[in-house]
Amino acid sequence: MPNKQISAAAAAELVRDGDTVTTSGFVGIGVPEELLVALETRFVETAHPRDLTLFFAAGQGDGKDRGLNRLGHEGLLARVIGGHWGLIPKVAALATAGKIAAYNLPQGVISHLYRDIAAGRPGTLSRVGLGTFVDPRLEGGKINDVTHDEIVSVMEVGGAEHLFYRALPVHVALLRGTSADPAGNISMEREALVIDNLAQAMAAKNSGGVVIVQVERMVARHGLNPRDVVIPGALVDAVVVAAPENHHQTFATPYSHAFSGQFRVEADTVPEMPLTPRKVIARRAAFELPINGVVNLGIGMPEGVAAVAGEEKLLPHLTLTAEPGVIGGQPASGLDFGAAVNTDAIVPQSAQFDFYDGGGLDIAVLGMAQVDARGNVNVSRFGPKLAGAGGFINISQNARAVVFAGTFTSVGLDLAVSEAGVEIRSEGRVTKFVEAVEQVTFSGPLAAAAGKKVLYVTERAVFRLRPEGVELVEIAPGIDLERDVLAHMAFAPEMAPEIAEMDARLFAEGPMGLRVDLLHLDLDDRVALSADKAQLFLNFEKMRVRAPGDVNKVRARVEAVCAPLGHRVDVVANYDGARIDEEVEDAWVAMVQQMEDRFYGTVTRYSGSAFMRMKLGAAFAREVRPHVFETATEARAFLSAARGGSFL
Structure with a gap:
């Protein structure tokens, strides 16, 4: 059997002009950085490969230079189909400037597309994305005016509308594992996630393409336990041993035994959140947590809910999950997001989205950037700023209940929190409750028609979704309804028959005793x-x-x-x-x-x-x-x- 180990430079030579390239990773986890560096270096030095189609599910980057940002060169990319764009500003800049054709599709749909491409199917049929900007009756997932091909269409199956996402051949898969033997068998024992590596490898192999895997070490032939092999050598064409600096476990952590599941950590080692507006919002969202339920927490503001649940001793009574495949434990944050400690299991990302899309989530707590009177939410596009939807559409559309969490206004907002409630020192310059969202990432009307429980939680007011639209139901102590709430909304919300005062415990130091309430x-x-x-x-x-x-x-x-x-x-x-x-x-x-x-x-x-x-x-x-x-x-x-x- 041949030895499949080659250099990173030789691996980059395997990518041809016009290829469709898929890459592994989630934020800063499982990103084949060594291979991306080599590909960038080859392009800078030779202007090849050119006109690639980049095809990825989760955002892979640090918001600056690493990850897919290394491919953000004019001429290197011709088309990009991706799930989350917020961490790859160099590629996003090409898309918003109209220098490449570009699409934003739901992360879970792309994850499932890998499997369907591997299986030789024409595409993925799903209800995910109906009523959002992915729906071809709105934008079809297109990011700019130079993007013309329709890759999403509406189909009626069984009397119900679905979206059909067209498959495409994958010519190169750039993946990452931990250990490899000379035959190319790959294990992932030191990785924080397994993501979609196997499905991506199968998609490329069955498309007649090339599979290249970055690892941190080689072992002897047949030196891996077959039960530890995630990508069989039969699917792998080349293996590259990465330099240590290009194979960190996450973009924030070189290596943590806790993230790889080798050791557990004490729950009380998680730092307590200071009493800030962020904590008030996280606490109010935590009031909705279902005991013995399955929960997804989004990146950003919702991450605080895990810290609150820890402080309130609720974590043993919840199953927290994250879309790349984390089940149980406590999710990490920042550039560690996607990793977790004390997990129950790590499953493939596509399997996680099977569970999500089927309605397995009892509740999701997600961020919000814009909300309109109909309850639509935008987190994906703001003028020239392209964040992308990531798994937001899959999760928000299919969870049984959703809490959207965020400050009431933004940019320049300065608040003080005390037992008296909320004091606004300086109002934010950007209004979040707008007449019409710039892009529909969550469809309020479809959710209301389905009877979904939806809350919009801020530090000063709480709203809920009703068939008539957004309804104000709670207000914080210290807040004036007219001056501090209604005056900063571009629409007049529905008013609950009685507007309650937000629970006083939200604004006080120390645990709230939420465990007693919920149990x-x-x-x-x-x-x-x-x-x-x-x-x-x-x-x-x-x-x-x-x-x-x-x-x-x-x-x-x-x-x-x-x-x-x-x-x-x-x-x-x-x-x-x-x-x-x-x-x-x-x-x-x-x-x-x-x-x-x-x-x-x-x-x-x-x-x-x-x-x-x-x-x-x-x-x-x-x-x-x-x-x-x-x-x-x-x-x-x-x-x-x-x-x-x-x-x-």
Whole structure:
């Protein structure tokens, strides 16, 4: 068997003019830097190869010179099809200047295209991208006016609209692993991710192309455990051993045993976030975290949610994920983003997007740069600035619930946070709540039509998506509605029947006790029996009921208290500040009906919220005779007057 090891310069010679080249990597992880350096050097010295098509899923760069920025030379590239552009400004500049044909497609779609190209399919059929700028009825994913070919089309399958993303042959795959034997078998034991390496290698091989893999070391022939081999040697044409400086684990970390899963780290080693507007936003988003749920956190502002979850001791009750294939553990940030510590598993990126696209995410917390009255969100394009969508479209379109997180305005914004709330020292010069987003990366109307739960969380106000559009539901203490919110919106939002004040704990130092709230650890205190065992007090004040499990916990606690009594009890229920989500409203009412049938005598309820009284009255009217008062005094007075009676 031949020895497939060659020099980086010799590898660069294998790339021909006009080739379609795919590269591995996610941000600064798994990027074949040695091969990109060699390719750039050859072009600078010889003006070849020329007119390449660059085809990549995730952004690979440091926002400056490394990664795909090395290919940002006029003449080297003729066309680029990519998922995320924000970290490759040198290539993005060619696209926005119209010097290359350029497309921005969803990261997960490109990841799946690798598999479909490998399998010889004509393309990828998906609902991902409908209603966004990728939809050919809007922009078709085209970045500039010199991009003419239609590579996305609309198809109807099974009575539903889909987008068809056309496949293309891959001539060269520039990939990266850890170890190689002379036959070209590749392992990835020191890499933070496996990404799409196998699918990309198969796509190139089955297109008649060349597969070149950068590694950090060679081992003896047959020296790798076959179960550790990620890319079989049969798919690999050449192996290049990289210089250490071009094979860092991430662009921020030369090597971490924790990122490769060799060791675990103590959870309390994660630094606590300072009390800033960023933390306020992350905390408010964390209120939506589903216990035992699967979560995706985007880059930037949403990264803080992981730190808050750690501080609140919630990480053992969540499965955090990241789109390149991380399942479990705690995600890293910055140029380490995509890596994670204490993970449960690392899977291929395409498999992760299978799970995401199928609705596996319970919630996603993502950034937002622009929001309009219809609930559309833009994170991908702002005038000449090209960020790209990355996995945002896959994730936001298919997660069961989405929280968009970001400051209310930007550029020059100066805020102070204290127990009194938020003080605006200097307002931001850029408005985020605009009349119409510059590019639709998330379709509000499609999400509303599907009944998706969507929140827009800022440091001073919280909005939700309703069929009518964006609705204001919460405002921070210290904030004036007209001066600090409405005056800085290009549209008038819908107004909730009652605008709540954001939880005071968001603005205070120290842990919030969110674990108690979300796990309902205080139910023993919330369900209490009087000394004479004649009255039951249900304190649902500020309780959030979001899932069937929450309803079952209340049912179980009431049963535990009432079942041994052998007689009915009169009930006073406090619903002040309580929230019962629409999705579980019927289950809550059914549970209350069951408890009344089995255990209750006279029942009174009270809430200081007129909207909650109306909502409870309407809900209970269907099954339970409603008596919802404004104060505890009124509720107890009614109970006293009706003592011994029953509504059943």
